[in-house]
Amino acid sequence: MTSKKLLITGGAGFIGSAVIRHIINNTNHSVINVDKLTYAGNLESLISVESDSRYTFAQVDICDANEIKRVFNEHQPDIVMHLAAESHVDRSIDGPGEFIQTNIVGTYVLLEEARDYWNSLKGDKKNNFKFHHVSTDEVYGDLEGTNTLFTEETPYAPSSPYSAAKASSDHLVRAWQRTFKFPTLITNCSNNYGPYQFPEKLIPLIILNALEGKDLPIYGNGKQIRDWLYVDDHARALLHVALTGKNGETYNIGGHNELQNIDVVKTVCSILDELVPSKLDGIRKYEQLITYVGDRAGHDVRYAIDATKIASELNWTPDETFATGIRKTVEWYLANTVWCDRVKDGSYQGERLGVVK
Numbered sequence: 001m002t003s004k005k006l007l008i009t010g011g012a013g014f015i016g017s018a019v020i021r022h023i024i025n026n027t028n029h030s031v032i033n034v035d036k037l038t039y040a041g042n043l044e045s046l047i048s049v050e051s052d053s054r055y056t057f058a059q060v061d062i063c064d065a066n067e068i069k070r071v072f073n074e075h076q077p078d079i080v081m082h083l084a085a086e087s088h089v090d091r092s093i094d095g096p097g098e099f100i101q102t103n104i105v106g107t108y109v110l111l112e113e114a115r116d117y118w119n120s121l122k123g124d125k126k127n128n129f130k131f132h133h134v135s136t137d138e139v140y141g142d143l144e145g146t147n148t149l150f151t152e153e154t155p156y157a158p159s160s161p162y163s164a165a166k167a168s169s170d171h172l173v174r175a176w177q178r179t180f181k182f183p184t185l186i187t188n189c190s191n192n193y194g195p196y197q198f199p200e201k202l203i204p205l206i207i208l209n210a211l212e213g214k215d216l217p218i219y220g221n222g223k224q225i226r227d228w229l230y231v232d233d234h235a236r237a238l239l240h241v242a243l244t245g246k247n248g249e250t251y252n253i254g255g256h257n258e259l260q261n262i263d264v265v266k267t268v269c270s271i272l273d274e275l276v277p278s279k280l281d282g283i284r285k286y287e288q289l290i291t292y293v294g295d296r297a298g299h300d301v302r303y304a305i306d307a308t309k310i311a312s313e314l315n316w317t318p319d320e321t322f323a324t325g326i327r328k329t330v331e332w333y334l335a336n337t338v339w340c341d342r343v344k345d346g347s348y349q350g351e352r353l354g355v356v357k
Contacts, residue, residue, distance in 0.1 A: 003028045006242065007077035009062055009110065010034075010084030012041035014197045015134070018235040019081065021049055027239070030054035032075045034068075035084065036061040044339055045196040062106035065113055072117040078125070079242050080114050082107065083134045085166065088200055092162035093297055103165035104172070107133070111176050118182065132185045132242040133173040137227070137252070138163035139188065142300040149306035150188070152250045159298045183247040187238060190254045190305045194231030194325065195332040199343060202261065203326070206268050207333045208340055210289060213280040216269070220295030222262030225302040229255030230325035233318040240316050251314065254305025257322035264326075265290060271330045 006023065010016040011033030023029050025048075035041045037059055049055050056075065060067045062084050084106060086092065086099045111131070118129050140150045141157030156171075158164040170186055177184040193203045206216050237253045245251060259267075269286035272278075278286055310316045320328070333340060 001243070003030065004078040004243070005030050005032065005075065006079045006081055007032045007034060007071065007075065008081045008083060010041070010082075011057075012037060012043050012045065013083065013087075014040070014045075014194075014201075015192055015231060015234060015238075016083040017042075017045035017196055018194065018231045019083070019238055020046060020055065022232065022235040023239060024049040024052050024055055028054075031056065032071065032077060033057045034060050034062065034071055038086075040087075040198045042196070042198075042343060044342060062110050063101060065109050068109060068113040069116070072113055078129060080110070080131045081134065081238065081242055082110055082132065084110075085134075085169075087136075087162065089138075089160045089162045089296065090200070092160055092165070096161035096165075099161050099165040103162075104168045107169035107172055111172060111182070115176065115180055115182050130183050130185060130242060130245075130247065131173070131176075132187070132238070132245070133170065134238060135170050135186055135188045136163065136166050137188050137190050137254075137303050137305055138300070139167040139170060140303070142302065143304055144301035146302075149304045150252060151306045152188075152252055152309055159300050177248050185241055185245045185247065186250040187241055188250065188252050188305075189234055189237075190227035190229045190303060192229050192231045192234055194329050195336070196339070197231070199340065203264065203268060203329060204333060204340075206265050207272070207330060208344070210269060210272050210286040211276065213283065214289070215291040216265060216286070216289045217291055217293045218262060218265060219293060219299060222265070222292065223260050223301075224299060225258055225260055225304065226264075227254045227303055227305050228257040228259060228264070228322050228325070229253065230318065230320040230328075233320055233325075236319075237310065237316050240314060241310070244314055246313075251310040252305045252307055253310060253316075254307040255318050255320070255322070255325075256307065258302075258304050259322060262290075267322075267326055268330060271327055275330065275334060 012035040086102045092099045140154045156167045158167045176182040197204045
């Protein structure tokens with residue numbers, strides 16, 4: 001395949017950095033990483049590829065139209081992969097404004113500057129251009145009490161300020177495709193986990209808290225169900241969709257791993273028991289550190305992705321099971337304590353919202 005130049009927003013984040021590492025390490029494509037570097041953006045996640053001639057970084061806020069225009073004009077990308085977003089539900093409940101600004105206004109700015117750039121293109125450069133918007137399964141709402149799965153036709157019913165902001169951005173992307181014939185794609189993914197994830201998220205928080213002998217906070221009764229997708233599988237899927245997906249289409253990306261949160265935590269504890277047996281006073285098994293906290297406001301009980309379409313139309317399926325992926329994840333955090341320490345030395349200090357019961 002002819003090499004492409006991909007503009008990736010949010011490339012210093014958890015999923016974005018995985019996409020960039022995958023592209024640089026496994027393809028001949030080049031990357032322009034556009035990232036504001038908020039608390040969750042970390043260029044240390046890209047140290048392994050930062051010296052590659054096919055990688056370029058631009059510290060730019062996607063809400064800054066002039067700077068986004070400059071990046072398009074300077075780098076002339078073939079494909080946009082839009083991952084930049086505020087993504088933590090707890091933070092969206094505490095302060096929705098930033099989510100509205102980044103996820104909705106930022107997507108609007110990016111769409112308009114990308115459309116303006118696309119309109120300036122000629123021939124194959126214009127015909128082959130794509131705008132790939134990366135979204136979440138949370139826009140679909142809650143499957144509590146059903147045995148159904150989220151499909152690409154599931155009506156939107158977001159529950160949190162985060163998911164409502166992402167749903168809004170999805171609607172903008174579809175409107176730009178319908179009204180302006182702008183070549184867009186959307187993917188909606190399930191819960192990601194894996195190396196380099198910011199430790200406010202469940203799995204890295206549990207790993208790091210356990211190693212420090214801190215409480216392992218679980219919302220409510222811990223029986224919320226999520227479909228877990230290993231981040232490297234997701235990165236592979238995102239690039240595949242960007243290169244081969246059909247304009248105007250939506251593809252759900254899932255890991256085929258529905259698990260209750262409490263079972264995820266107990267699995268992590270079991271692996272830690274095996275790899276780094278507890279030396280904490282009075283703690284023989286890390287599971288003893290589990291503490292239940294007040295449930296999140298508006299907490300969805302169950303998400304589950306039907307990934308039939310991407311498998312049948314684009315021939316993508318995940319490589320990792322949860323058993324293989326979670327072991328790789330725990331092993332990575334144990335081997336990368338320096339990265340973890342530097343993240344924790346920053347603005348995030350291991351808090352997780354909720355009151356201990």
